[in-house]
Amino acid sequence: MTSYAHAPVAGGTTYYYRVSALNAAGESQLSSEIAHSTPISLWTADGTAADAFGTNPGALMNGADFAAGEIGSAFQLAGDEYISI
Numbered sequence: 001m002t003s004y005a006h007a008p009v010a011g012g013t014t015y016y017y018r019v020s021a022l023n024a025a026g027e028s029q030l031s032s033e034i035a036h037s038t039p040i041s042l043w044t045a046d047g048t049a050a051d052a053f054g055t056n057p058g059a060l061m062n063g064a065d066f067a068a069g070e071i072g073s074a075f076q077l078a079g080d081e082y083i084s085i
Contacts, residue, residue: 011053012040041085045073049083058083 006015014037021028042052045066049058060075061084067076075083 009038011038011042011055013038043075043083045069045075047073049075051085056085058085 009015014035016033016035018030018033020030040053041056043049043058044052047066049060051057060081062079062081064081064083065076066073068074077083
């Protein structure tokens, strides 16, 4: 295994990891601990202003809209348009 996906994860949570390797010669010592914190909220702009974690929903205000982003969708804001959270 060269990768690991920890799912599902909770927003606003810090996870700690240590790894080891195993082969015919045996198992290695554990690595140093690393920490990764997940965001509290995530707005994907995929046709909605909903929070993917469900805790901080947004609302498009004053004509805010969606547009093509660098990867997937994005919020399109101009003038006094904004996302209310």
